[in-house]
Amino acid sequence: MNGLQAVKYTRGTLLVLDQLRLPHEFEYDNIQTSEEAFETIRSMRVRGAPAIAIVATLALAVELDNQNFSGATVLSQQEYITKKLDYLKGSRPTAVDLTNAISLLKQIVADAGRSAMGADTIRETYIQAAEKILRDDLTTNLAIGRYGAEYLHRQIFPVSSDVALESNGRKLSVLTHCNTGALATSGHGTALGIIRTLHKMNYLEHAFCTETRPYNQGSRLTAFELVYEHIPSTLIADSMAGALFAQRTKEKTIAAIIVGADRVARNGDTANKIGTYTLAVLAKHHGIMFIVAAPTTSIDLETASGEDIEIEFRPGQELTQISGVVVEGDGTIDKSKKVRVATAEQTIDVWNPAFDVTPHELIDAIITEKGEVVRSELGTFDFQTIMPERW
Ligand code: MRU
Numbered sequence: 001m002n003g004l005q006a007v008k009y010t011r012g013t014l015l016v017l018d019q020l021r022l023p024h025e026f027e028y029d030n031i032q033t034s035e036e037a038f039e040t041i042r043s044m045r046v047r048g049a050p051a052i053a054i055v056a057t058l059a060l061a062v063e064l065d066n067q068n069f070s071g072a073t074v075l076s077q078q079e080y081i082t083k084k085l086d087y088l089k090g091s092r093p094t095a096v097d098l099t100n101a102i103s104l105l106k107q108i109v110a111d112a113g114r115s116a117m118g119a120d121t122i123r124e125t126y127i128q129a130a131e132k133i134l135r136d137d138l139t140t141n142l143a144i145g146r147y148g149a150e151y152l153h154r155q156i157f158p159v160s161s162d163v164a165l166e167s168n169g170r171k172l173s174v175l176t177h178c179n180t181g182a183l184a185t186s187g188h189g190t191a192l193g194i195i196r197t198l199h200k201m202n203y204l205e206h207a208f209c210t211e212t213r214p215y216n217q218g219s220r221l222t223a224f225e226l227v228y229e230h231i232p233s234t235l236i237a238d239s240m241a242g243a244l245f246a247q248r249t250k251e252k253t254i255a256a257i258i259v260g261a262d263r264v265a266r267n268g269d270t271a272n273k274i275g276t277y278t279l280a281v282l283a284k285h286h287g288i289m290f291i292v293a294a295p296t297t298s299i300d301l302e303t304a305s306g307e308d309i310e311i312e313f314r315p316g317q318e319l320t321q322i323s324g325v326v327v328e329g330d331g332t333i334d335k336s337k338k339v340r341v342a343t344a345e346q347t348i349d350v351w352n353p354a355f356d357v358t359p360h361e362l363i364d365a366i367i368t369e370k371g372e373v374v375r376s377e378l379g380t381f382d383f384q385t386i387m388p389e390r391w
Contacts (some may be wrong), residue, residue: 002021003187006019006046008028014062016055023221032062032066037055037059038088038091041056048150048179048180048183048260049097049262049297050297050298051184051186053133053297054133054186056064059088060293061127064127069119076119077122077123081106085105086244088102094263094271096264096296096299108126121135137185138186146192148194149191149194151367152172152174154287155364169236173254174198174257175207175241175254177272178212179212180293183221184260190261190295192226192260199231199382205228206232207232207233208235209235212273213237215354218235238293245285255288255289256291257291262355265303265304268373270292270294270366271355274356280359294366295369296370301390306358307361316348319352320343323338360379370386
């Protein structure tokens with residue numbers, strides 16, 4: 001896949017783009033161990049639910065490939081992998097993709113242990129399974145993009161055929177929050193993947209992205225991706241969403257809000273970047289569709305509702321300080337001059353939840369790689385049809 005890549009992987013080598021340096025610098029870190037991956041995830045040099053799972057599981061694959069395990073038995077190799085996976089799970093708590101990937105990999109390694117002749121077979125089985133997670137994520141995102149773009153069209157222009165849409169030029173404007181693009185995944189993206197596909201199909205009028213305070217994933221990452229892809233787009237501060245939704249010009253009439261997910265509970269309640277819930281409430285008031293784009297790896301059938309989702313709290317400095325590079329008097333940017341600036345009284349108490357939960361009642365559809373899921377007659381989301389094997 002061409003274009004932006006958060007992760008570059010070949011057998012034995014894992015390069016991870018340092019997203020803390022974006023949009024000013026484009027540097028990859030060479031990750032060789034589980035410990036380095038843990039730190040990269042915890043410090044948010046890589047972020048986004050699918051990308052976190054990919055980096056954690058591939059880092060262990062690289063470690064298994066490069067380190068010396070002579071003398072290891074099938075059992076000791078299985079125990080090593082299980083211990084490392086349990087450790088990696090603690091890197092960030094809210095996104096469930098990593099937990100789901102770990103359960104899958106543990107199962108594969110346990111199954112392999114029943115017939116493996118040696119520890120090298122266990123390692124190879126693990127490495128191949130982790131590599132498959134990377135490959136599958138891209139296929140998944142392309143499918144989400146396609147299903148999401150088609151679903152939105154059917155909803156917004158119900159009587160139009162694809163041919164009619166192409167010819168009469170009816171297009172839609174959307175808003176997205178946080179970052180869900182190529183940088184948050186293996187490529188293409190989930191919510192931003194739908195926007196990318198809408199654009200490719202010539203169905204997109206305009207994309208708006210929020211700044212996504214406090215950590216600015218929208219302005220630092222999504223804005224960067226939109227500009228990189230030449231998608232017609234505008235950045236707004238989070239607090240401007242309501243005023244934008246009240247607009248009624250061709251470009252600014254928002255047809256849908258499309259967001260990603262860190263964890264979707266069994267009833268459809270969705271944990272995503274802080275500010276998502278606020279947008280969903282505003283969408284309801286303005287009669288705007290609210291769409292969640294989530295691979296099935298972000299769906300957590302073990303968690304009954306949003307009340308049971310653990311929300312990560314982050315350091316107060318994310319609100320009281322900001323980092324960047326120097327803008328000279330003439331407007332040019334000096335990337336070599338990095339600065340960290342205090343933007344608030346430093347002793348003020350800060351409440352900084354990284355995510356919020358949007359109740360399922362406020363969500364119109366959840367777009368997965370297996371198609372869209374809409375609310376059942378009971379009012380909740382029923383994932384049984386798309387995930388019968390995990391139900
Ligand atoms: O704290 P972050 O930057 O990891 O949060 C990212 C988000 O909330 C994304 O919207 C979500 O993970 C979906 S990624 C496709």
